[in-house]
Amino acid sequence: MGVCSVFYGLEKEDHCRDFEMSFLLLLTVVQYVLHTTAGGDMKVLLVSMDGFRNDYLTKTKTPSFDKLIASGVTMAYMNNSFVTNTFPCHYTMATGLYPETHGILANTMYDPEFNRTFTMANTESRWWEGGEPIWITAVKHGLQSGVYFWPGSEAAIHDRKATQWRKYNQTVPFKERVDTVVSWLSEGKFDLGVMYFHEPDSSGHRLGPNDPNLLPVIEEMDKILEYLMLTIENSGLKDKVNLIVTSDHGMTDIDLAHRVVDISRYANSSVLKSVVDQGSSSHMRPQEGKDRELVAALSGVEHLHVFLKEDIPERFHLKNNRRVMPVFAYADEGWMITTNATTSAQRANTSKGSHGYDNELINMKPIFIASGPAFKVNATVDPIRSVDIYPLICHLLNMTGAPNNGSLYRGKTLLNSSFSEVHSSQGSTSQSVWMEASYTLVFILASLNIYIYMNPNSVIIS
């Protein structure tokens, strides 16, 4: 039984068939319009180029970045989280949570409950389950996500992983990563792609951010971006993929021969039990009951900022977690905390750059560029925060995100007006809202069509 026979019976067969055809056509058009405007066809590709400082693009010719910026939206830098190190910053981007909440608050850390030390090779679920990464949110919504390297992507988060993921292997050529992720998005019909490159961070550490030999590395990443954009275009995905290219942190010059703070000179084993990590910052375990004595011993040391856990400044969002040790310190930009100045000095010629410092320092802030059907064109907006990426991607993929510290209000400044307005529902979007709107619109248009059919003289088309 057709739609028409429900309304009219079968005596007006020819008219009825015409009406049914026009009704179905109308339905198709309405569904198409709603599907495209609601982002049903949208895909998101999140790319991180590790340690890509915000000013690197001004240091040499980067035509592909220039092209991406002209076709999309950028900002002077992105405000990232503290400490400005790879694992905490990447997991903040993926979850929209500050490190004290997601729990990956350093590259190396100690958990007193587990009585275990975390290193970057750790993929045990229990370390990662303080947050829900975006690739898990996607699969929970019935979407498909593929991650080609990202901190946390190898761990099962509450028994879930991305639809596709890869075990970290730095030797996989960058182009191979691009080919795989774009094939997921095209042939595999994936909705979300996430990928990671370890440059220009590796070279930045070795050379320092201001060495002329870093320029070819930046140019190489520009060529990888060119290859990525071309592969997306050749796969027919250019009008569907919202591409975000960003990074975790910046880089600054260090001098391991002359600019180190050797804490062993100020605090001995009577107050200091162990140092969990060292470098631009340090989590320290005092001897039992010696927290304040350890802080007192290190207070006033030049180029060092030392705190009892509870006194760590609120702006760092780095205190409310058991993995924050009773005493925490961070160094002035370019200075390194060590327990052995002699061994540090031996690495002075091979390690000339670092990061991890105060996230308010301009040199710690990374790039951010986004381009695609949802984003503004040739626009520069105020900096967003790295916690805003998670709710932004949830918005673009029509997903209800897990609780997070980000702001969709800030994220929406990146979007063109049509996409931003269509999705303007209380800070998070849900498929059901759009299904409801879709049915209402279909009902109104169908009623109008029936009215016109029954009253042909009511509409005069000149």
Ligand SMILES: [Zn+2]
């Ligand atoms: Zn990094």
